[in-house]
Amino acid sequence: MEQIRRTKITDLLKTTETGQIVNVKGWVRTKRGNKQVNFVALNDGTCIHNLQIVVDVPNFDESQLKRITTGAAVSINGEVCASTGSGQAVEVLAKEIEVMGDCDVDKYPLQPKKHSLEFLREIAHLRFRTNTFGAIARVRHAMIFAVHQFFTQKGFLNIHTPIITASDAEGAGEMFKVTTLDLDNLPRTEEGDINFKEDFFGKATNLTVSGQLEGELAALAMGEIYTFGPTFRAENSNTSRHLAEFWMIEPEMAFYDLNDNMDLAEEFLKFLIKYALDNCLDDLKFLSNRLQEEEKGKKAEDKTMELIEKLEFVLSNDFIRLPYTEAIDILKNSKPNKKGKFKYPIDGFGSDLQSEHERYLVEKHFKKPVILTDYPKDIKAFYMKQNEDGKTVRAMDVLFPQIGEIIGGSQREENYDKLYNRMTEMEIPAEEMWWYLDTRRFGSVVHSGFGLGFERLMLFVTGMGNIRDVIPFPRTPKTAEF
Structure with a gap:
């Protein structure tokens, strides 16, 4: 077979020039035809669209x-021709074909038919x-690239923070232990505890x-930094919103108060969504059509907002900002709460908001994205800036339609x-966090930061309903395949 430099399908489908001989490589999606001509749909992963290969069978x-x-x-050399079918401008008339890798079609699980997402999770490879x-x-x-582009343009430094740590940033205790000790023969102290000194x-x-905590250390010297790395939580939750391994984006900024923090969060989210619309429109249109197909037969009130419309909804609205106490009043007096429609009723100050409450504020009450501030300190982390009322902290949560909280952050104490x-x-234990406390002794300043769960962003941007479908290889309770 003649050696010709490969052309990617995404580039070939953009051309209007016909007559040239090209090489394309990819995986066969479908083949149909008769004894005279076959039509092969070829995809190489560079775009959502397949390239049609026309094969004159007698040749x-x-x-x-x-x-x-x-x-x-397969690898195919062929002539670029104007397409006679609809959907694409060009197709390739095959001149030479090499089968690079055979497929045992009888055992191949991805047949040309609709497969459930649950089934596909079982064959994530x-x-x-x-x-x-x-x-x-x-x-x-595209979203990974956009994250780095946004912060780089604003002069932030990307800092790699530890994956192995001796501290619990959230104080929740649901962490995976890291050890080289022999689990069958654990060393013990005189009191009978595990001797971690060994x-x-x-x-x-x-x-x-x-x-976050290590990010703060860098921010209190470099000014504005961000981390983007894997994080882990050993929470035994088998839900569509939980993963044991996920990625977090966490900027930390010296000299930022809560208002600066909210401004950055809003600007950041709008930048990411605009980037997706500008650079991933074909894929987003496909995902939107998929979602609409999935929701056929649902009642109008049960259907979700169309994906492109939902993304543009965020771009076209300024985010509402209001204190937690005002949100509680709105929720307490809302029809769903009064009629017992909320799964978790709102009693008053101190209630920890659930997704249903957050979505009500965004989708029903304000019809705009919402940033809630000044939460009760008893339901928030230790590092948040305490307000003078002694009851609340300078926290902020950004709430989006269909997903609820997408960003959580605060001004730091x-x-x-x-x-x-x-x-x-x-x-x-303060003695284990001496290094964190030290930064409050040596030139401490007002500073703030927030966390954006990358997979939660992906749920919003793609319209997918299960977080296991927006990370390549999900890690969940009792599941660590691939």
């Missing part, structure tokens, strides 16, 4: 054509080859739940005594 060996099955990898997961992978890459690090360590006392109240 090729029958045994070779039989090997061109769904799932097979192959689901990239479907239109849905190809689209998600391309959107995910472990690799000489102390108990875990996989991190957040890069810069006062040493207040931070130390709060840690004592919450039984967080």
Whole structure:
């Protein structure tokens, strides 16, 4: 077969020039035809669209054509021709065909038919080859790039924070332990406890739940930084919104108060969504059509907002900002609460808002994205700036339609005594966090930050309903395949 430099399908489909000889490589999605002509739909992962290959059957060996099955990898030299079918401007008339990788079609699980998302999770090693997961992978890459572009343009530094840590940033305790100790023969202290002094690090360590605390250390020297890395939570929740391994984006900024923090969060989210619309429109249109097909037969009130419309909804609205106490009043007096429609009734100050409450504020009451501020300190983390009322902290949560909270953040407590006392109240050992407290002793300043769960962003941007479908290889309770 003549050596010709490969052309990617995404580039070929943009051309209007016909007559040139090209090489394309990819995986066969479908093959149809008769004894005279075959039509092969070829995809190489570079875009949602397939390239149609036209094969004049008499010109090729029958045994070779039989090997061109769904799932097979092929290399084709051919002439670019104007397409006679609808949907694409060009197709390729095959001149030479090489089957690079045969596919055992009888055992290949991805047949040309609709497969459930649950089934595809069981074959996550192959689901990239479907239109849905190809689209998600391309959107995910675009969002990763956009995150780094946004912060780089604003002069932030990307800091790599530890994956293995001895601290629990959230104080929740649901962490994966990291050890080299022999689990069948654990060393013990005289009191009978595990002797972690004999472990690799000489102390108990875990996989991190957040890069925030270390990020603060960098921000209090470099000014504006962000982390973007894997985080882990050993929460035994088998829901559509929980993963044991996920990615977090966490900016930390010196000299930012809560208002600066909210401004940055709104600007950041709008930048990401605009980038998706500008650069992933074909994939988003496919995902939108998929979602609408899935919702056929549902009542109008049960249907979700069309995907492109939902993304543009965020771009076209200024985010409403209001204190938690005002939100509680709105929710307490709302029809769903009074009629017992909320699964979790709102009693008053101190109620921890659930997704149903957050969505009511965004979708029903304000009809705009919402940023709630100044939450009760008892339902928030130890590091948040305490308000003068003694009851609330300078927290902020950004709420989006269909998903509820998408960003959580706060102004951080810069006062040493207040931070130390709060840690004592919450039984967080100050002697293990001496390095964090030190930053409040040596040139402390007003500073703020927030966290955006990357997979939660992906749920919103793609319209997918289960977080296991927006990360390539989901880690959940009892599941660590692939």
